[in-house]
Amino acid sequence: MKRRIILLGPPGSGKGTIAAQLQKELGLAHVSSGHLLRQEVESGSSVGKRAKGFLEKGELVPDPTVLEFMSNWMQSAPLDRGFMLDGFPRTLAQAIALDEWLDAKNAPIEAVLFYSCDLALALDRIAGRQSCPKCGRVYHVRSAPPKVPGRCDGCGAALVERADDSEAVLRKRFEIYAGQTEPLVEYYDRQGRIVVIDASRPPEERLKASLAALN
Ligand code: ADP
Numbered sequence: 001m002k003r004r005i006i007l008l009g010p011p012g013s014g015k016g017t018i019a020a021q022l023q024k025e026l027g028l029a030h031v032s033s034g035h036l037l038r039q040e041v042e043s044g045s046s047v048g049k050r051a052k053g054f055l056e057k058g059e060l061v062p063d064p065t066v067l068e069f070m071s072n073w074m075q076s077a078p079l080d081r082g083f084m085l086d087g088f089p090r091t092l093a094q095a096i097a098l099d100e101w102l103d104a105k106n107a108p109i110e111a112v113l114f115y116s117c118d119l120a121l122a123l124d125r126i127a128g129r130q131s132c133p134k135c136g137r138v139y140h141v142r143s144a145p146p147k148v149p150g151r152c153d154g155c156g157a158a159l160v161e162r163a164d165d166s167e168a169v170l171r172k173r174f175e176i177y178a179g180q181t182e183p184l185v186e187y188y189d190r191q192g193r194i195v196v197i198d199a200s201r202p203p204e205e206r207l208k209a210s211l212a213a214l215n
Contacts, residue, residue, distance in 0.1 A: 002110035002214045003028060003082025004102070006089070008184060009115030010177045011170060012122025013199040014206065015086050016131075016138035018115070021207050022084060026214070029078045033070065033088035035136040037061060040069070042133075058169040060176060063093045070094075071101070079107040090181045095188075112188040113210055117199035119174050126170055130159040144203075 005028065007015045019030045034055075040048035041055060047069045051061045060066075070088055077083060089095040102108050128141040132152035139146045139159060146153050164173065188194040195213040197206060 001026070004079070004107060004110045005082070005084045005214065006109055006112045006188070007084055007086045007115070008112055008181070008188070008194075009199060010117055010119075010122055010181075011173045012125040013115040013117035014125065014203075015115060016136075017144060017203065018113075018206055018210055019084050019086050020137060021203075022210060022214075025207075025211065027081065029081060029083040030086060030136075031073065031083050031088070032086045032136055033066065033090075034086075036073070037069070038133075056163060058164045058173040058176070060090060060180060063091055066090075066094060067097050070098075074101045079105060089184065090177075092183055092187060095184050109188075109193060111213055112184075112194045113213055114185055114188075114194050114196050115199040115206070116196055119171070121200050122174060123167060123170060126165050127167075129165055130161055132157050133160050 003026075005022075007019055009015050016032065019032070022028060023030045037048075037051050037055060041052045042048070047065060050065050054061045066088070085098075089098050099108070125140065125143075128143075130139045130141065130146075130150075131137065132139075132155065134157040135152065135155050137152055137154050138144075139152075146159065150159050151157070152159060164170075185194060197209045197213070199206065201209070
């Protein structure tokens with residue numbers, strides 16, 4: 001089974017939800033750069049201070065800051081247990097840096113799951129999205145509600161709506177995705193590592209297709 005994986009797709013393509021399911025099924029570590037960056041912002045760290053304004057506006061945090069921050073993660077990456085990268089890499093420079101780090105450890109990425117999704121579906125998904133500020137689990141008031149409204153099933157913390165989930169900011173994040181991140185599809189396709197999954201399919205089918213791609 002493939003254990004070093006990238007989840008790729010626009011905001012609202014359901015990467016967070018599929019990551020939680022794959023974590024449960026396969027025990028892979030879920031690494032969400034957005035969640036980690038939001039924690040840095042909350043803790044007021046040096047990276048957090050530099051990243052804050054970009055997160056609020058829905059813009060990408062500049063590559064040097066992201067690479068500094070992710071290289072810390074790489075030092076202790078669970079290469080044997082396996083991991084799913086969600087939200088990183090997001091630019092060609094980040095993808096090239098990641099390949100270099102992993103090649104040096106002789107542990108290359110084994111599969112890139114690409115969840116394709118259009119803006120209308122993303123907007124629908126994100127209206128009503130709630131997430132746990134503590135453990136990062138993602139819910140949806142209609143399609144994936146928590147057992148107790150407003151509370152995380154995993155750790156009981158009060159759920160929040162993300163400040164950058166407003167329609168205007170989401171449209172901008174989608175545009176930035178199309179310009180900066182979509183070229184990664186071709187980059188990984190050329191390496192023969194990409195698997196395309198239709199993000200509009202129901203959750204069980206998306207999970208089945210994702211598991212099939214990793215086996
Ligand atoms: P989504 O996938 O729904 O857009 P994320 O939680 O992955 O949301 O990211 C939220 C924000 O965090 C992004 O809009 C961006 O500001 C920042 N961010 C996360 N990962 C990266 C990255 N790899 N490079 C640059 N900015 C990032």
